[in-house]
Amino acid sequence: MDLSFLTVQVLSALRQAAFLFLISSGLTLIFGVLNILNFAHGALYMLGAYFVYALTLHLTGPAGFLIAILAAPLGVALIATVIETGLLRRIYMQEEIYQLLLTYALVLIIDDLAKIVFGPEFKSIPKPEMLSGSVTLFGGTVPVYTLLVVVLAPAVALLLWYLLYKTKTGKVVRATSSDREMADALGINMSALFTLVFAFGAVLAGLGGALAGPVRTVFPGVGTEVIIESFVVVVIGGLGNLWGALVGSILIGSLETIGIIVFPEFEMALIYLLMVAVLVVRPWGLFGRPLKIKALSEKNLAMEAQEISPVHFTVHPAVRWAPLLLLLLVPLFAGRFYQYLLTQIFVASLMAIAFNLLLGTTGLLSFGQAAFFGVGAYTVGLLLTKAGFGTLPALVLSPVVAAAVAGIIGFFCVRLSGVHFAMLTLAFGQLIFAVVFKWYGFTGGDNGIQGIRVNPIPFGGMGALDLGSTQAMYYFVLVVVGLSVELLRRIRSSPFGATLKAIRENSQRASFLGVNIKLYQWTVFVVAGAFTGLAGGLYALMEKSISPEIIHWSKSAEPVFMTIIGGIYTFAGPAVGAVVYVILNSYLVAWTEKWALVLGLVLLTLVLLLPGGVVGYVNEKARQTLGKLRCIHKWPFSKSATS
Amino acid sequence: MAILEVRNIVKSFGGLRALQDVTLSVEKGEIRAVIGPNGAGKSTLFNVMTGLLAPDSGNVVFDGEQIIGMPPHRIIRKGIGRSFQITNIFPRMSVFENVQVALFSHHGKSRNPLHLARKFTEIGEETIAILEQVGLAGKYDMSASILSHGDQKRLEIAISLASRPKLLMLDEPTAGMSRFESRETVSLLQRISREQGLTLIFTEHDMDIVFAISEKIMVLQQGAVIADGTPAEIKANPEVRKAYLGEEITES
Numbered sequence: 001m002d003l004s005f006l007t008v009q010v011l012s013a014l015r016q017a018a019f020l021f022l023i024s025s026g027l028t029l030i031f032g033v034l035n036i037l038n039f040a041h042g043a044l045y046m047l048g049a050y051f052v053y054a055l056t057l058h059l060t061g062p063a064g065f066l067i068a069i070l071a072a073p074l075g076v077a078l079i080a081t082v083i084e085t086g087l088l089r090r091i092y093m094q095e096e097i098y099q100l101l102l103t104y105a106l107v108l109i110i111d112d113l114a115k116i117v118f119g120p121e122f123k124s125i126p127k128p129e130m131l132s133g134s135v136t137l138f139g140g141t142v143p144v145y146t147l148l149v150v151v152l153a154p155a156v157a158l159l160l161w162y163l164l165y166k167t168k169t170g171k172v173v174r175a176t177s178s179d180r181e182m183a184d185a186l187g188i189n190m191s192a193l194f195t196l197v198f199a200f201g202a203v204l205a206g207l208g209g210a211l212a213g214p215v216r217t218v219f220p221g222v223g224t225e226v227i228i229e230s231f232v233v234v235v236i237g238g239l240g241n242l243w244g245a246l247v248g249s250i251l252i253g254s255l256e257t258i259g260i261i262v263f264p265e266f267e268m269a270l271i272y273l274l275m276v277a278v279l280v281v282r283p284w285g286l287f288g289r290p291l292k293i294k295a296l297s298e299k300n301l302a303m304e305a306q307e308i309s310p311v312h313f314t315v316h317p318a319v320r321w322a323p324l325l326l327l328l329l330v331p332l333f334a335g336r337f338y339q340y341l342l343t344q345i346f347v348a349s350l351m352a353i354a355f356n357l358l359l360g361t362t363g364l365l366s367f368g369q370a371a372f373f374g375v376g377a378y379t380v381g382l383l384l385t386k387a388g389f390g391t392l393p394a395l396v397l398s399p400v401v402a403a404a405v406a407g408i409i410g411f412f413c414v415r416l417s418g419v420h421f422a423m424l425t426l427a428f429g430q431l432i433f434a435v436v437f438k439w440y441g442f443t444g445g446d447n448g449i450q451g452i453r454v455n456p457i458p459f460g461g462m463g464a465l466d467l468g469s470t471q472a473m474y475y476f477v478l479v480v481v482g483l484s485v486e487l488l489r490r491i492r493s494s495p496f497g498a499t500l501k502a503i504r505e506n507s508q509r510a511s512f513l514g515v516n517i518k519l520y521q522w523t524v525f526v527v528a529g530a531f532t533g534l535a536g537g538l539y540a541l542m543e544k545s546i547s548p549e550i551i552h553w554s555k556s557a558e559p560v561f562m563t564i565i566g567g568i569y570t571f572a573g574p575a576v577g578a579v580v581y582v583i584l585n586s587y588l589v590a591w592t593e594k595w596a597l598v599l600g601l602v603l604l605t606l607v608l609l610l611p612g613g614v615v616g617y618v619n620e621k622a623r624q625t626l627g628k629l630r631c632i633h634k635w636p637f638s639k640s641a642t643s
Numbered sequence: 644m645a646i647l648e649v650r651n652i653v654k655s656f657g658g659l660r661a662l663q664d665v666t667l668s669v670e671k672g673e674i675r676a677v678i679g680p681n682g683a684g685k686s687t688l689f690n691v692m693t694g695l696l697a698p699d700s701g702n703v704v705f706d707g708e709q710i711i712g713m714p715p716h717r718i719i720r721k722g723i724g725r726s727f728q729i730t731n732i733f734p735r736m737s738v739f740e741n742v743q744v745a746l747f748s749h750h751g752k753s754r755n756p757l758h759l760a761r762k763f764t765e766i767g768e769e770t771i772a773i774l775e776q777v778g779l780a781g782k783y784d785m786s787a788s789i790l791s792h793g794d795q796k797r798l799e800i801a802i803s804l805a806s807r808p809k810l811l812m813l814d815e816p817t818a819g820m821s822r823f824e825s826r827e828t829v830s831l832l833q834r835i836s837r838e839q840g841l842t843l844i845f846t847e848h849d850m851d852i853v854f855a856i857s858e859k860i861m862v863l864q865q866g867a868v869i870a871d872g873t874p875a876e877i878k879a880n881p882e883v884r885k886a887y888l889g890e891e892i893t894e895s
Contacts, residue, residue: 041750311737312784314761487757495747495763496756498736502744505733512731513806514719514750520753527756569735634784 004139015146017253018153019212024233024245026204032240033197037419039103043110044076044202048209050118050217051075060126069210073556076206077199084198097365103609105244108600115220122217127455235423238277238288269434274554283416313632331471339474345582346481347538352574354531355559360568362524363504365422367556368429372402372529374551376536381449381546392457395537402533405525412526414518429454449545526539567613576615580609646842652701661687674843676853679863685846693725694718695751707791724808730795734788739788743770745805777801793824813845
């Protein structure tokens with residue numbers, strides 16, 4: 001290895017690190033003060049790049065380029081200010097998941113708006129002549145622009161250090177970051193500070209985008225690629241820690257460069273492997289500290305805080321069985337398209353209900369459920385195409401394999417909580433995605449597995465069940481999902497389920513009941529993983545072809561949406577959400593290209609106006625009416641209680 | 644016979660010695676107060692006894708068994724219940740569920756994933772019985788988050804009772820309560836201790852309460868025991884008067 005090669009590679013790594021640092025420093029700053037993991041940070045980065053693109057169309061020459069680079073972040077800051085004051089501010093008192101979702105809804109909305117304004121194609125931003133040349137350094141050819149970025153990023157870091165450590169506002173920011181209540185009690189104007197920090201974080205993201213735009217291309221959705229990388233950086237460094245973001249950026253920047261040279265196949269996997277390794281050894285990142293557990297008084301407990309707790313009602317059996325009966329009759333009058341749509345909904349419901357056993361019941365936000373779905377699907381796909389298994393044995397093995405994988409992943413994840421738990425599940429999920437995506441020899445890589453043959457299921461000499469038709473598949477999936485959902489319902493209403501709820505509400509108190517919290521969390525993680533794997537197995541059977549996309553983290557977001565749409569603290573909520581989501585998906589995609597925009601707006605509205613979800617809302621509003629109609633009734637301890 | 648023996652506990656946080664050679668012996672059925680100014684080490688002592696903190700040295704023997712080094716959930720299973728200074732309930736569960744879930748754990752049913760919780764009628768009856776004991780049975784189906792502060796505290800005691808402890812440790816059971824609520828809570832505690840032979844250890848700032856119900860009082864100051872004895876002895880102890888009580892205690 002000669003010096004010129006080394007120079008080029010080191011500078012390339014540093015450039016990558018510089019971009020990462022610009023984005024993740026803002027992300028970590030916002031998290032430190034606002035306690036929000038801002039999904040929209042990548043979208044802000046994208047806007048920075050687009051603004052430079054738009055400005056340089058009109059402003060030419062080096063001066064114009066400079067003005068564009070400086071003006072774009074300010075434009076982004078303006079948008080961020082509107083977002084913070086108009087939207088985020090309303091939900092600071094809510095639980096983390098709602099803040100996460102609101103920023104995610106913003107990603108969907110901003111991405112589609114960018115598509116409308118700037119078009120769907122890739123845009124490249126021309127650099128002025130004086131910056132597009134290259135120089136020779138230690139024998140290696142290095143673009144001038146790279147040098148500029150590599151010099152500029154440390155300058156920004158230095159400026160940040162000055163602002164945070166040498167100015168009064170900076171001290172206030174650091175004080176708030178380390179103890180929010182205390183800062184509040186000292187009379188610091190929190191809402192002004194939050195706006196300032198959010199806007200400032202956006203400036204950094206915008207600057208990152210503005211500088212990266214001319215070397216990378218910009219297109220709608222580029223932010224989503226960037227944000228996950230930045231998550232990795234800030235989580236490795238320690239959420240809320242600026243030096244963590246710096247070190248994390250350099251680590252990831254170098255690893256990416258080394259990875260491309262040494263293991264081009266598994267470059268992507270390396271990053272997630274590093275993240276997993278760091279979090280396993282240091283759960284709060286290299287420079288992070290455990291987050292202070294929010295006092296309960298701080299959280300919004302309005303939800304489910306009605307005068308009478310819904311758990312003391314039972315649904316009339318007829319109400320429960322009627323939909324099933326209806327579904328059994330559907331194929332008599334609905335065509336193949338609707339049967340297929342419903343089959344999709346069944347699979348999605350199973351995944352969402354299993355997911356909500358983690359989120360709604362236990363209070364664990366998993367962002368890696370797609371991994372278990374994928375493991376289930378690939379188990380069926382590989383066993384059928386490569387191992388010559390029968391349909392039923394393959395399907396039975398899908399939850400088993402998924403549970404085994406969940407057992408290993410869960411072992412590490414349940415040691416964490418809140419955002420850290422979500423991030424570690426995300427990292428494991430992406431690790432599995434990266435491996436499946438590139439392992440051509442075993443999983444078929446990005447080609448996936450095509451033409452999965454679903455053989456008839458033999459019935460011990462009494463003929464066989466042929467799943468060839470849409471209708472047969474419809475009934476088969478209905479039965480499997482129906483049985484699974486009934487099992488999940490029992491689990492949720494059992495003493496085990498009650499204990500999980502207690503862990504969600506107050507894990508410290510639960511441990512003082514003599515409950516081994518981590519063991520319970522691990523168990524429920526494995527159970528949810530198993531049912532998610534089964535959903536994946538069914539998916540492979542009905543679609544007959546699978547690709548790694550089903551393991552990508554954006555697939556993990558789907559059950560989150562469904563659950564929030566339907567209602568997080570209800571059993572049927574996620575299923576209702578699945579109905580809404582799948583229907584929106586199939587019809588909107590046909591009707592408009594702006595499907596993400598609509599979904600984003602729906603999510604935004606729900607988070608802001610209907611945090612209990614559709615079913616939660618109906619439950620609350622209609623309890624009396626439902627009681628009068630005898631659809632629900634109170635269960636019987638009331639007699640001895642009121643005597 | 645002593646149900647709890649705390650022997651020579653030492654615990655430091657960095658340079659600060661939070662507990663210095665604390666020794667405490669509590670008889671079965673006794674009501675024992677642990678008092679001392681803020682920062683005297685009361686909560687630290689409780690945390691050591693329930694496994695939340697590991698001491699630097701020393702022993703805790705409960706019911707003839709060494710419990711230092713056990714995780715909290717195992718110590719609870721040995722028969723120590725605990726209530727906390729900050730109200731510690733399951734807010735978005737009903738009053739009934741709050742106690743029911745504790746009983747599931749006590750009866751070893753928490754792992755049962757396939758039977759409906761409400762079908763456990765015996766546990767249901769037991770739940771109601773405990774709620775009646777603390778006077779919350781009428782509110783069984785209310786969400787715990789909307790109870791008054793006093794009721795939440797009582798619910799917390801009910802949760803602790805559900806694990807059928809031999810020893811109940813209460814960290815400021817009347818903190819933040821109105822005078823009326825405190826008096827009710829105190830008589831509730833006294834009654835429970837008497838009826839069930841339950842041993843109580845509690846910390847408290849309100850001296851009226853301490854002297855009204857304690858059989859013995861231990862006084863901590865800066866992590867060290869400065870006095871341990873009957874209320875009369877404590878009142879008469881000149882060191883206690885000087886160091887902690889000042890002139891606050893006048894013979895009444």
